[in-house]
Each structure stands twice: as structure tokens, then as C-alpha cells.
Amino acid sequence: MTAIRGAGQLVFGSSSPDCDEIGPFSSWRFAKLGFVSLNGTNVIGLGYSGKTVRLNANVRSSFLNPIKAMEDSTTASFTNTNDCAAAFSSGENLHQMLTVRKSTNIAWHKSSVEKFDRQELLQQKGCVIWITGLSGSGKSTLACTLSRGLHLRGKLTYILDGDNVRHGLNSDLSFKVEDRAENIRRIGEVAKLFADAGIICIASLISPYRKDRDACRALLPEGDFIEVFLDVPLQVCEARDPKGLYKLARCGKIKGFTGIDDPYEPPLNCEIVLQQKGGDCVSPSDMAETVISYLEEKGYLQA
Ligand SMILES: Nc1ncnc2c1ncn2[C@@H]1O[C@H](COP(=O)(O)OS(=O)(=O)O)[C@@H](OP(=O)(O)O)[C@H]1O
Ligand SMILES: Nc1ncnc2c1ncn2[C@@H]1O[C@H](COP(=O)(O)OP(=O)(O)O)[C@@H](O)[C@H]1O
Numbered sequence: 418m419t420a421i422r423g424a425g426q427l428v429f430g431s432s433s434p435d436c437d438e439i440g441p442f443s444s445w446r447f448a449k450l451g452f453v454s455l456n457g458t459n460v461i462g463l464g465y466s467g468k469t470v471r472l473n474a475n476v477r478s479s480f481l482n483p484i485k486a487m488e489d490s491t492t493a494s495f496t497n498t499n500d501c502a503a504a505f506s507s508g509e510n511l512h513q514m515l516t517v518r519k520s521t522n523i524a525w526h527k528s529s530v531e532k533f534d535r536q537e538l539l540q541q542k543g544c545v546i547w548i549t550g551l552s553g554s555g556k557s558t559l560a561c562t563l564s565r566g567l568h569l570r571g572k573l574t575y576i577l578d579g580d581n582v583r584h585g586l587n588s589d590l591s592f593k594v595e596d597r598a599e600n601i602r603r604i605g606e607v608a609k610l611f612a613d614a615g616i617i618c619i620a621s622l623i624s625p626y627r628k629d630r631d632a633c634r635a636l637l638p639e640g641d642f643i644e645v646f647l648d649v650p651l652q653v654c655e656a657r658d659p660k661g662l663y664k665l666a667r668c669g670k671i672k673g674f675t676g677i678d679d680p681y682e683p684p685l686n687c688e689i690v691l692q693q694k695g696g697d698c699v700s701p702s703d704m705a706e707t708v709i710s711y712l713e714e715k716g717y718l719q720a
Contacts (some may be wrong), residue, residue, distance in 0.1 A: 535615035541572050542717045543612035545605075545637060546708060548621040549630060549684065550647030551676050552662060553654035555693070555701065556621035559647065562701040563708055564619055570709070572718060575611050577604050579622025592673050598629050605633030612641055617717065625681040640715065644687035645708060651676045653693060 536542055546563070548556045557578055564574045582604055583590065590596040601624050611618035624630050634642040654676065655663040666674030673679040684690075689711055691704045712718050 532613050532615060536720045539573055539615045540720045541615065541617060542641075542720065543615040544617055544641040544643060544712075544717050545608040545612050545633075546617065546619045546643045546645060546712075547608070547624070547630065547633065548619065548645045548647060549624045549687075550649060551651060551654045551681055552623060552674075553657045553659060554647040554649035555704075556623075556647055558701045559645075559691070559704050559708075560619045560621040562705040566702070566705045566709055567617060567712075567718075570718065572617055573615070574617045574619055577608055577611075577618060577620045577622075579604070579624075582607075582622075592675075592679070594626075597623075597625065601626075601629040601633060605636055608633070609636045612637060617712070623675050623681070625675050625679065627682045627684065630684065643689065643708075643711065643715075644684055645689045645691060646684045646687045647693070648683065648690050649693040 666677040
């Protein structure tokens, strides 16, 4: 087991990082999904063929200074949803426009009790630990072990597990690319609220697209989104197959299963990589300790 600390990234595990995309779609250029804000109108948008909509966010006050959609180096800016719709529909290979913000005439109400006060009370800093990886990579196990470890240290956590949230808030969403994007967007927004409450929010979901994860990162202040990649090879996940889903996917009974006939894009520059390769098995508690050490070092376990 090794822990390698690079520029802002912690790699921990039994082998070297493998950043290849997983699955038969790995060489595709997918339409890029993300959250695009258009002069106060938040839209989950997409890139046109081969072009990427990039996010440029003022993360501390995103409700006042919305995220701007940038295509290449040009900022896309729209004054109303009609302009936006026209712009999107005129693009070639338009796949889908997902959610247009419909709330108007709304104002932000400040409270006399702020994040700072809540953090003082809790003696910790609110943040989001975003665990991404294939089904069966150990996300839920790590989330629970981490939550327990922090709880024992007197720290308040809350887990947002993809599977669990899909039982309620996100029960209307499928595993189509745009529904996954909406699933991740909603969980990102909820996680942001938890972090604002001063809580260490642990989000564990496949979140297979970089763009969706990056859009969630852009919702939070610098440093408060800690992306943890469970780098476990497909073969290992498939051998585990605790729910029998890989077996169903292999025989075509589940379509669009991540890693089988749906893509997974590994993070390129996340904060922590936890590797599980070859015969060496890193235990969930060792993995959790790595994350806790990171939080300690970055000052999240004190106000
Ligand atoms: N098509 C397909 N692809 C991937 N996963 C599938 C699919 N259908 C059902 N499941 C089950 O749903 C869990 C993943 O939900 P997530 O919300 O984490 O997925 S995503 O982030 O929206 O991609 C995932 O749970 P985990 O195994 O805990 O990852 C699966 O149990
Ligand atoms: N670090 C680990 N080493 C070995 N097995 C693990 C580890 N973490 C999880 N597992 C096992 O792998 C399977 C999938 O774990 P789970 O947490 O449900 O993954 P995910 O939430 O990513 O689908 C479970 O059977 C679990 O016991």
C-alpha cells in the first residue's frame, strides 16, 4: 500500500493510477452535459458536437453571479430563456436541453446565523466529499466507514448515496445520460446545502461524467469539494457483483450499465485516488483513514 501526494492530489493504493476510460464507449466524444447559467437562468446544458461547454464560476455567490457558459473562449450569455432556447436549438447535434430555471421575481434572504456560526458550533468546516467510481467499487462501503470514523471523532456527517437518493428525491430519474446529469445536479445542490449547514457531506454515486462532477465542484467554494476516485478495475467490480447487476447487464437484461455498455470517465485531477488493484486489498478503514488525514491536514476537522 502506498500513499503518493502529488500536486493537490493524493493517490493511495496498491498500484499506479490508471486513467483510461472504461467501457466500450471509451473512445467516443460524448455530448458534454453540465449546468449552465444564463443571466440568472440556470440551465443544464450541453456542448455541441465536439465542442465543450466549460464552466466559469464565482463559487461563493453563484446565486448572485451565475455560472457563465463558455464555449471555447467565448462566453455565452443570454438575456432570457427564449434567446437561450434559440441558441441551443440552432446548434448542430443538439441532443437535449434539460432544465430551465422557471422561478422569477425571487430574492435571496440572508440569515443572522451564517455558515461561520454553524461551523463554530460544530467545530468543523462544512465540505463535500464526492466519492465516484464504478458500481461495486466500494463507494457505499467507504462512505459508511468514513462517516463512522468521523462520527467517532465527534464530527457531524451526512451521506448522500446515489442508490438511496434514487429511492426518494430522484426516484423520477432513469440512467439515461440526461437523467444521470440531473441526478448528479440535484445531489450536488443538496450536498452544497449540507456543506453550508457546516456538515461534512459524503456524496457517493457513480457520477460517470467528468462534466457533471465538475459542475458540482463549481457550486462550492474553492477546496470544499473533495473528489475521491475509487479506482477499482471493472473486472474486480464485476467479480464482486453484490447485487447481480453486472450479470444482468452482461446478458442484456439491463441496458446502459456503467462500464458494460455505458461509459465511465475517471477523474483527471481529483484530490484523492484510492486504488484497488491486483491481489493487494486496501481495507475500507484504511481508505477512510486516508480521507480523514486529508481532511485533518486541510483544516476541515476544526472550525
Ligand atoms: N444502468 C445502470 N448503471 C449503473 N448503475 C445502475 C444502473 N441501473 C441500476 N443501477 C444501480 O444504481 C446505482 C447507481 O446510481 P447512481 O445514482 O450512483 O448513478 S449515477 O451517478 O446517476 O450514474 C448503482 O449502485 P452502486 O452499485 O452502489 O453504484 C446500481 O446499483
Ligand atoms: N475495500 C474493499 N475491499 C474489498 N471489498 C470491498 C471493499 N469495499 C467494498 N467491498 C465490497 O465490494 C462490494 C461492493 O461494495 P459497495 O460499497 O456496495 O460498492 P458501490 O457502492 O460502489 O456499489 C461489497 O460486497 C463490499 O463488501
